[in-house]
Amino acid sequence: MIIKYIFVMAIVTYLIRMLPMVLFKKRIENTFVKSFLYYVPFAVLGAMTIPYIFSSTSSIYSAIAGTIAAIILSFKEKGLLASAISACVTVYAVEWFLRVI
Amino acid sequence: METEKSINSYKKGFIDGIPIGLGYFSVSFTFGMMAVNTGLTVPTALLISMTNLTSAGQFAGIGLIAAGATYIEMILTQLVINLRYALMSLSLSQKTDRTFNFLHRLFISFGITDEIFAVASSQPCEVGIRYMYGLITIPYVGWAFGTFIGAAFCTILPDTLRSALSIAIYAMFIAIIIPPAKKSRPVLNVIIISVALSCLIRYTPLLNKISGGFAIIICAFVAAAIGAKIHPVEDVKK
Numbered sequence: 001m002i003i004k005y006i007f008v009m010a011i012v013t014y015l016i017r018m019l020p021m022v023l024f025k026k027r028i029e030n031t032f033v034k035s036f037l038y039y040v041p042f043a044v045l046g047a048m049t050i051p052y053i054f055s056s057t058s059s060i061y062s063a064i065a066g067t068i069a070a071i072i073l074s075f076k077e078k079g080l081l082a083s084a085i086s087a088c089v090t091v092y093a094v095e096w097f098l099r100v101i
Numbered sequence: 102m103e104t105e106k107s108i109n110s111y112k113k114g115f116i117d118g119i120p121i122g123l124g125y126f127s128v129s130f131t132f133g134m135m136a137v138n139t140g141l142t143v144p145t146a147l148l149i150s151m152t153n154l155t156s157a158g159q160f161a162g163i164g165l166i167a168a169g170a171t172y173i174e175m176i177l178t179q180l181v182i183n184l185r186y187a188l189m190s191l192s193l194s195q196k197t198d199r200t201f202n203f204l205h206r207l208f209i210s211f212g213i214t215d216e217i218f219a220v221a222s223s224q225p226c227e228v229g230i231r232y233m234y235g236l237i238t239i240p241y242v243g244w245a246f247g248t249f250i251g252a253a254f255c256t257i258l259p260d261t262l263r264s265a266l267s268i269a270i271y272a273m274f275i276a277i278i279i280p281p282a283k284k285s286r287p288v289l290n291v292i293i294i295s296v297a298l299s300c301l302i303r304y305t306p307l308l309n310k311i312s313g314g315f316a317i318i319i320c321a322f323v324a325a326a327i328g329a330k331i332h333p334v335e336d337v338k339k
Contacts (some may be wrong), residue, residue: 002141002145002166003147004172005162005166005172005175006145006148006149006152006153006162007119007181008175008176008179009149009152009153009158009159009175010149010152010153012175012176012179012180013153013155013158013179013183014159014181014188014210014211015153016179016180016183016184016187016190017183017186017187017189017190017213018190018206018207018210018211019187019190019211020187020188020190020191020194020224021190021191021193021194021206021210021213021321022203022206022207023211023228025210026116030206030333031329031333031335032329032330032333033329034188034329034334035328035329035332035333035334036326036328036329037184037185037187037188037325038182038185038188038329038334039287039288039291039324039325039328039329040181040185040321040325041157041182041185041277041294042278042281042282042288042292042325043176043291043292043294043295043320043321043322043324043325043328044157044181044182044279044295044317044320044321045274045277046155046244046278046291046292046293046295046296046299046320046324047298047299047316047317047320047321047324048115048161048271048275048299048317049271049274049275049278049296050299050300051299051300051303051304052303053268053271053275055266056267056268056270057258057265057267057268058264062265062283063268066128066265066268066272067106067268067271067272067275068270069272070268070271070272070275070276071275071279073272073276074275074276074278074279074280075279077280078276079274079276080127080128080276080277081127081128082276082313082315083272083273083275083276084131084269084270084272084276086272087226087267087268087269087271087272088265088266088268088269088272089265090263091265091268092264092265095261095264095265097259
């Protein structure tokens, strides 16, 4: 079952990378297609993150705090790992605080 | 690009790949932890990294596996998330020298990632197969090794830490999209449209029956199409 999923993921991802390099020789000139492909990753990641980030932890308050931490670190361009770690630490701290009070 | 010169040294590629590999280690470490966190085994997590070699696609993939998504949803999600590789592959195919034959194209295209593409396309001349194999080596090893260590480490983590870690993937997505959005108003607009649609689908009765995988595809296609129509790529400072 899981092997099937992995096979599907791997084949789709590989075909996307392989087919253009093997089949196409000419550069894309269509502005709309170029622009569309440029924007796709941002749109995908945005839709995947919000609103789902708010239900990712055991409490909405810790999730909101973690989101704010990630946004602040990202604005300062501290990198993926720093943003991820600070969000995790914030969530952990807020949940600990909620258990204590 | 008509120059006769090309870079085709395995050693130079290998060295250029080291910083990419170090960066990959930390991301794949997180992936390994996430994968085990969603219930996958250590060998399964490693297998995903060794066969996919893509960050956002793998994260979304384990999310879909955990959600029990259909294969169609898996195919469409991977297609949408990884569509950018098609453009990179196409662009890179213009930069290949005469050492590239059909077989090498089959192998080297597997290693096209955002960062490998960025380094390869920043070379001042054409690139050869030896350079590309060298460039891919350390990132591939770093990606697999980081996944293994992260996955193995996760199994000894307490539950309280695992809860905190479940936000890591989303924090990383935020870290990927915010820096470009700061510099580019069109990118910010696309993200706002996509996020608004995502919330609309999630919280509107009936629309919230749409599965997570398809919701992402709908949001991404609509937002990226609107962006491409209103802000063609010449407007975007790459």
